[in-house]
Amino acid sequence: MSPGANERTAIDIAEMRSLANFDVTAVKMELRGGEMEWRKRRNIVDIISADSVFDKSQRPFMSRLERYQRAMAMANRIEELREHLKWDEREVDIAYSLCDEPVPLDLHTVPPAFAPVLSSQASADFLKEYGDLIRYRGILGAYAQTELGHGSNLQALETTATFIPEEQEFEIHSPTLTSTKWWIGALGRTATHAVVQAKLILPSGQDMGPHLFFVQVRSLEDHKPMPGITMGDIGPKAHGGYTATDNGFARFNRVRIPRSAMLSKFANVTEDGRYVKPPHAKLSYGGMLYIRSIMVTSAGWNLAKAITIAIRYTSVRRQGGPLGQEDQVIKYQSVYYRLLPILARAYVYIFLGRRMRALFQSMSSRLSSGDTSLLAETHAVTAALKVLTSSSTTESIEVARRAMGGHGFSAFAGIGRLYADQLPSTTYEGDNFVLDNQVVRSALKSLKSLRKRSSRDSATLSPSSEYLRYLESSPPLASSWYNPARSISLLQRRAAFIIQNLADNNSEDAGANQRASKAIAEAFVAARIGEILEEFRRLGVRERDVLRKLFLLYLIITVEDGLADILSFDLLPRDPKTRTRSDPTASLRAIINRLCLELLPNSIGLSDAFGFTDWELDSALGVSDGKVYEALWERAQLEPLNKETVVEGYTEHIKPILQRGQRLSKIQGKL
Amino acid sequence: MSPGANERTAIDIAEMRSLANFDVTAVKMELRGGEMEWRKRRNIVDIISADSVFDKSQRPFMSRLERYQRAMAMANRIEELREHLKWDEREVDIAYSLCDEPVPLDLHTVPPAFAPVLSSQASADFLKEYGDLIRYRGILGAYAQTELGHGSNLQALETTATFIPEEQEFEIHSPTLTSTKWWIGALGRTATHAVVQAKLILPSGQDMGPHLFFVQVRSLEDHKPMPGITMGDIGPKAHGGYTATDNGFARFNRVRIPRSAMLSKFANVTEDGRYVKPPHAKLSYGGMLYIRSIMVTSAGWNLAKAITIAIRYTSVRRQGGPLGQEDQVIKYQSVYYRLLPILARAYVYIFLGRRMRALFQSMSSRLSSGDTSLLAETHAVTAALKVLTSSSTTESIEVARRAMGGHGFSAFAGIGRLYADQLPSTTYEGDNFVLDNQVVRSALKSLKSLRKRSSRDSATLSPSSEYLRYLESSPPLASSWYNPARSISLLQRRAAFIIQNLADNNSEDAGANQRASKAIAEAFVAARIGEILEEFRRLGVRERDVLRKLFLLYLIITVEDGLADILSFDLLPRDPKTRTRSDPTASLRAIINRLCLELLPNSIGLSDAFGFTDWELDSALGVSDGKVYEALWERAQLEPLNKETVVEGYTEHIKPILQRGQRLSKIQGKL
Incomplete structure (x- = not known):
């Protein structure tokens, strides 16, 4: 046969x-x-x-929260394996790529994300302090550029970083709804720190255009948002894409960061509030x-x-x-x-x-x-x-x-x-x-x-x-x-x-x-x-x-x-x-x-x-x-829909349809 | 300003x-x-x-089971409104179209589905008995054509309907895994009856090719599958399409139906098992x-x-x-x-x-x-x-x-x-x-x-x-x-x-x-x-x-x-x-x-x-x-991910990453 x-x-x-x-x-x-x-x-x-x-067997049936938690569990396991098996960076990269979907920790390492921006634009002093913390995920980062009202056009960003010479601090502020940082991967529920694109405002009031600032967004003690920051996930994406990633939003209400938090390898602001230009704009x-x-x-x-x-x-x-x-x-x-x-x-x-x-x-x-x-x-x-x-x-x-x-x-x-x-x-x-x-x-x-x-x-x-x-x-x-x-x-x-x-x-x-x-x-x-x-x-x-x-x-x-x-x-x-x-x-x-x-x-x-x-x-x-x-x-x-012999909801929704239909059809038959 | x-x-x-x-x-x-x-x-x-x-406000966050239940609740409500507001068929159609997504009951009425196939191919006697029941959803239908191994090519369907003259019955049977009916809308968890495409086998053993049969698949008492039928939902679809619809599968293990259950407006089988040809093949x-x-x-x-x-x-x-x-x-x-x-x-x-x-x-x-x-x-x-x-x-x-x-x-x-x-x-x-x-x-x-x-x-x-x-x-x-x-x-x-x-x-x-x-x-x-x-x-x-x-x-x-x-x-x-x-x-x-x-x-x-x-x-x-x-x-x-101030899963998955990273970075700093 x-x-x-x-x-x-x-x-x-x-x-x-x-x-x-x-x-x-x-x-x-x-x-x-x-x-x-x-x-x-x-x-x-x-x-x-x-x-x-x-x-992966349960993945098609998981809610976003479950997918997010699974992604973080995978990350935790990879970091554990890195330590035990002494994986190098290349091996860690391979392991993350095997997650077989975008996960929040990608945004920590995949350019133009958190770590690469810091390594190319932060000062040597900064990298000495934070380099290993970033490498070993002692802090988790996000790269916060786009805003609710503005995409990749940096000229139109509304978030401000105003230098206050009296306290040697910058004040990060979102003046409008449309200035809310939006779509920022890993910012929604994961990141402890973010590199934030904001217009640098000098004490004179002069607007120097977009620059980068390093901002702690969540506590390293209990993961609660830092004071003055409203954050969350922006919701599901089309076709269930990027489900496990917490693309997020953040509004800053006059949040203070030290002068050293400006990424200053190229441009900088002096103690008395003068601007130091980068040697080449590009x-x-x-x-x-x-x-x-x-x-x-x-x-x-x-x-x-x-x-x-x-x-x-x-x-x-x-x-x-x-x-x-x-x-x-x-x-x-x-x-x-x-x-x-x-x-x-x-x-x-x-x-x-x-x-x-x-x-x-x-x-x-x-x-x-x-x-x-x-x-x-x-x-x-x-x-x-x-x-x-x-x-x-x-x-x-x-x-x-x-x-x-x-x-x-x-x-x-x-x-x-x-x-x-x-x-x-x-x-x-x-x-x-x-x-x-x-x-x-x-x-x-x-x-x-x-x-x-x-x-x-x-x-x-x-x-x-x-x-x-x-x-x-x-x-x-x-x-x-x-x-x-x-x-x-x-x-x-x-x-x-x-x-x-x-x-x-x-x-x-x-x-x-x-x-x-x-x-x-x-x-x-x-x-x-x-x-x-x-x-x-x-x-x-x-x-x-x-x-x-x-x-x-x-x-x-x-x-x-x-x-x-x-x-x-x-x-x-x-x-x-x-x-x-x-x-x-x-x-x-x-x-x-x-x-x-x-x-x-x-x-x-x-x-x-x-x-x-x-x-x-x-x-x-x-x-x-x-x-x-x-x-x-x-x-x-x-498929979870198949769990019970008779589907959940039968009594509330299906049975009444059938009974009503049988009753109406009988009435019709007698006419 | x-x-x-x-x-x-x-x-x-x-x-x-x-x-x-x-x-x-x-x-x-x-x-x-x-x-x-x-x-x-x-x-x-x-x-x-x-x-x-x-x-619709919760729709983007619902599981498939919730979406399915919501779809059936909408159908139940539309049928209730039909009765109370005396809606005609056109008005009911409009109401279903406003569900704004494919729902299981569409498969009852939208051609080439259940009701239209019956009305064009069933005998007058059959329609007299079932017409009103179908119209008022006293039974809920599915149209079961495609099989796991076969698409729209009817010639290759494997499901058989063998006429047994001794009992004046057809025996519906799925001889192989690939003959399992598959993708059938509303069959997974909803339908009580189905129009089934099956090869008609005469007592002589002669295969007359695909014909249509009316088969009860679930009890009208308690909605349990009828004996000999294994049914379920085939699982989620790409991009979350057709989420609320229970595209389903069914395997028939020698299920008996009466001779009158063959849709016989055109072709038919006589009591002694002879085939009556339709007047025109198309x-x-x-x-x-x-x-x-x-x-x-x-x-x-x-x-x-x-x-x-x-x-x-x-x-x-x-x-x-x-x-x-x-x-x-x-x-x-x-x-x-x-x-x-x-x-x-x-x-x-x-x-x-x-x-x-x-x-x-x-x-x-x-x-x-x-x-x-x-x-x-x-x-x-x-x-x-x-x-x-x-x-x-x-x-x-x-x-x-x-x-x-x-x-x-x-x-x-x-x-x-x-x-x-x-x-x-x-x-x-x-x-x-x-x-x-x-x-x-x-x-x-x-x-x-x-x-x-x-x-x-x-x-x-x-x-x-x-x-x-x-x-x-x-x-x-x-x-x-x-x-x-x-x-x-x-x-x-x-x-x-x-x-x-x-x-x-x-x-x-x-x-x-x-x-x-x-x-x-x-x-x-x-x-x-x-x-x-x-x-x-x-x-x-x-x-x-x-x-x-x-x-x-x-x-x-x-x-x-x-x-x-x-x-x-x-x-x-x-x-x-x-x-x-x-x-x-x-x-x-x-x-x-x-x-x-x-x-x-x-x-x-x-x-x-x-x-x-x-x-x-x-x-x-x-x-x-x-x-x-x-x-x-x-x-x-x-977004449900935003429900808690600190995301569920922080303690299990995120905190260990941060603590390990901080420990490793400290060790590195001491080297």
Whole structure:
């Protein structure tokens, strides 16, 4: 007898797994940064996943308070393990990342949060006093910037810090409802201290604009709010995102802090109330750029989780046709055409993220010696990539979820959770629409300075604007889509023409900046892919081949997505060889399909190479052994609604409906 | 003194409101189907919103069990009000719709659910016995089709109904884990009866394929599951969508039901076990087509809520520049360019939905007299529109949310909830990817039959394929974008060329069916907009003018979205008049911007015209008086995490972290 629909799933995934024609472990080590790093991680995964504090089975049913308490219990356990197992900072970071959701203590350490801001902007004296307390969580911090009425625009913040020379103190004050600090992670119920952005007011009444102040907000004795501070949690978030994090509010009613509490590495106020200017206005930019640079990597790993789940499930789910003859869903064109580009994107972002960290580090080391030469470049690149990766990752997670059909809407699928926690990345650390404008401004500046130069000087263009060289010379396109140079060059030409168009025409296009910013980011990523492909030379031939196809797919899908621009600038030659004389996109679409079909047998292998355990994925549909129906069944039995044989509330609400209905129907019958 | 950021909000919205240059009430009556219907609705809104059972203030903090109980309490209250106030079916429907979320009793009445399937497929005898009981909720129903291992593909369902002539009974049985009925709304904890899809097995062993059976699943005495049935809730859904609905599972272990429990209006089994064939295989299609036809309207009203919230908030939120000089967010290009097309889409779907209901009704009345001539047409149109409206509505709600920046991520914004409940519409009632293929198949059939005809016969094309006439003759485009005919014709030509391309070329394009289905749906909607614009002649000149601009914006934005296709078929003439010689899209983009700027002063008026009360919107950011910051503040105070001065769990989890950290930092200091 042939296996039933349930038994078939384990067979299907094993068969798909056996089709991989490359060394999965070799690719895994490449993704995970080498065997040492992989072993370190796996060791911590083993410890944490075996510990009941980190159990995830009840998580879908918990209230916010329970989720918050679970998050703090996990933090407490990690700090305990740090001490007992002598974990270093890297190991502690890995452990926190395994919490598998944003937790309040992230805000203590993840830039531009509490600790990083202090370490880059506080004075040496301050760090001597507080450095170890911060490192070992002897105090817990929050970074309090945004206000109820004001977002990332520092100019409009209303909170004041007025210097009172008589007492050598600052008075922190929230003069209005809209000046209430709002959205501040960990401030709601956790933090003992906060770095507060406030307008510095000198004794003369002069407003020196936003500066940073270190404020104790809760007692270290009993955790009660300090006098004059009204604090709380701002309430639940959309889709249950960031549930365990206590984004909070705070109002300050003339709260006094000592003069030494101003973060004074760069700017300062003297005892007699004079202002000491920072040597360079932009020295405090580092934190925001850092978080944007690591957002690429974290987007990549989030995508990796989502696509592992989706590829596994669609490999075992069968659909269409009569029972016993149904096809694996992933073999349908509409499904693989959607999922394999996401797999490619996850790989691209992970490798790209490494280059972004390197870029940030070289900028950062120059900055610490006062050299701001890389700042503008890093700002432009990280802003463009932040918009691109946050938007496309959010969208891709949802595409992956939807490709899973009905069961993808179950919370047990695990993808909804990834989406909800990824979602705010499109608005935090710089709203994407605001950043788009900055990206375009910077590109227009590069174009202007290019045009000013003697001539043919484009060899010195920085990586973020190298695409502009196509405005000076435009060699023929590589003729084959199999050559990555064709897509890379097309994407760079498109960015160049959009920027030229913006500069030269009095455009009335309200969406122009969004399209331009995207084109610039995609041109940048395309060029980096060219470099990354070169690096793969060190891999074995089969690993190199499969990764090359994956990155090629990413490039061509990006071209497809940008066709409206590319065609409107007439950049794509009409292909005389295809039968569709009228459609220059036919060969492009065909190559996408062929690449997908070539990658399909490796799809389980490529997602296995991310190296997630079932515990890490926490998805009934993404289980490694393919037994998705058994996993869904088991999880449904845990639903608290199922606790009693007859549901609680039957007598009060359901029985009266039935009895009334039976009575009315009888009356009706007698009429 | 100038008003502060908080006081400014009420002034801003009042000013924006005063800019409307048309009669808001007149447009409201047009949207709501006339004054009688509007008054009926308003009366029920007044009753329901004053009733504490329908209070929404605690909703964001409730567990699933509490949400479920609240839903059943609301249903009980509505049924009580029906009796006391002598509400008719229409009034009861309105009351249920005001629950403002999917509730279990929806599954009793909303097609293709319990009651509609029974009324269209059960015998007259059955309806005589059960009709009133169903109408007055003397029994509560569920429609049990999908199984754990199988979706909408009826051919693969595993549940069996075996006829046992000796006892004149059917035996309902779930032979495998994957045959477990799954996702069935209201089956989890509510329903007393279910219509079950099962393969009819004759005494000969012959499998007659899926048929419908009426099965009692819970006792009417004590609500306990009937013997042999294992039932429960399948667990929470992604993003907390459908929280109050008990989507459930059921396994049947040889459950007996009488022969009369087969729904036998069309097919039947005789006493001696012979099968009686239905007169026409497709007579049972009605329900699915009906729900798809009403999905357009409900998508429109969901969008209307989301865009009302977003337009109100972005009209009072100010950003950019120093305090006191910040601009209203909606005045930024990147914001109005995103929001006004959504406003247009909401209007289009509401008016289009009315035409779809009319189309369904004419098909339905023909069908009841055995005339299936409109069935294929209605199927093609509703499938295409179902895909288009469910996908674009989901996406638009998220675009609206994101345009609201950081606060849009608060649950109190109210948009996340709309998104979560709209989301499954992309996969239920026919997965969008599956429907795309059906739409394209039907279009290719129309093309084939068009080509077979004598010649120039395209005047007889049905509405769903009238765009194909452009393959026969292609008159010049209307020259101005201000003429809707230009966009309508472009969208129809694009659909025609895509279908021709699919028919004539051996396409290797894996995304072709998705693009083609979308093009067909958009061509259909465009043609209907042409007709709807004609109907606006009866309105006043200013109302007609503003609605005309709104619908024109929808058309042109749709063209912009389809540019990749339109350009690849070279359908858009390059414009010699613009300075951007190389870009044929410049004039299109410019007209979008101009239309947005013309509509902007009317944007609050146009969203007020939807007629939602604050209670209906349930959004801190969408309050009619603009006082968004006060509303956010008040709601945050209700968050249960804020109940105690020091958060519950401090002693167990937070205090140990702080004490350990202080101890370690001291040790470190001594080293």
